[in-house]
Amino acid sequence: MAQKNPFVSPILKWVGGKRQLMGEIAQLLPRDLSKRLYCEPFVGGGAVLCHLQPKKAIICDLNEELINVYQVVRDHPDELIASLSSHENTPEYFYQVRSLDRDPLFEQVSSIERASRIIYLNKTCYNGLFRVNRSGEFNSPFGYYKSPNIVNEPGIYALSRYFRENDIEMVASDYEAVLSRDLPEKTFVYIDPPYHPLSETSNFTGYVQGGWNEEAQRRLKDVCDSLTERGIRFMQSNSSAEFIRDLYQDYTISSVRATRSINSVGSSRGAVEELIIRNYE
Structure with a gap:
């Protein structure tokens, strides 16, 4: 190791x-x-x-959204941290961000913004529960936490360095593949x-x-x-x-x-x- x-x-x-x-x-x-x-x-x-x-x-x-998070952490940690820093911890903003995957234009959202969205929702949704409905849309409710750790800067940089300094292949697919x-x-x-x-x-x-x-x-x-x-x-x-x-x-x-x-x-x-x-x- x-x-x-x-x-x-x-x-x-x-x-x-x-x-x-x-x-x-x-x-x-x-x-x-x-x-x-x-x-x-x-x-x-x-x-x-x-x-x-x-x-x-x-x-x-x-x-796929999870694997994209890891790829962005590896390749674009600075840009990811900057994007995470722009988020707001309010229910109105949360549901606005959560609803993005209902928009047909969501496919045009950059990989960095998608990764930032997933981390933000994970940190601020109820009980940190990553959950999607049958249509693949994120549907966990807002968590009402006072000070969620949305921007884990040391953690992102450490994980990014580990990914870049080692041979870690990232695959978004069924496990059997x-x-x-x-x-x-x-x-x-x-x-x-x-x-x-x-x-x-x-x-x-x-x-x-x-x-x-x-x-x-x-x-x-x-x-x-x-x-x-x-x-x-x-x-x-x-x-x-x-x-x-x-x-x-x-x-x-x-x-x-x-x-x-x-x-x-x-x-x-x-x-x-x-x-x-x-x-x-």
Whole structure:
């Protein structure tokens, strides 16, 4: 791994972020991780990436706006910070910015302004919940925070430097497009998909259009089986649902406790059991 910079940390708040679980995850990583290509096909807020800071990695997400944020952080940190500094923390302004993706001219908005919009909405929306509707439009409400950290200048510069000084490929696509590549056997894949719900009311799949169901989880299991057959090591995080336990019964499964602070229902926040699934000891 590269020399770690303590200022490299997630710049977005993300549902299911792994920052608080890094102690448990780190203990279960392959010992020779520094010799492997790191691949994260559901990068989300990037907590694991920021903790590990590999020199060579492929990060992927189906959310094109998210990948654009990382590309802009890498290539245009000064312009991004200037744009973020222009935002206002008022409900009227928030809903004006939120509505931009309803406008047919949104496609003409620059990549820098789009990245600035996503970070601003993430920092000021209710509970930091990145959520889109079936049309792919951001629909989280205003959060009414007094002093949100919209301009995380040290964090943006540190992450930008990390991206530029290392070989980090950024891909906006379905996870299978990346994992079906001819990856070297010395690859480690960390998989953090939408979790299978513990109940019918706990499901959350609002990062991108569409959703995840049992069929989607089985498709991912098939891809994990393919990685195993190719000799590629993977670690997956998922919920402790009995369906997931049964699906991966032939793999090594560890249980961990995670405190979840992002949920639209206050009573659903708190310590919950999650699973870490591996195809290695």
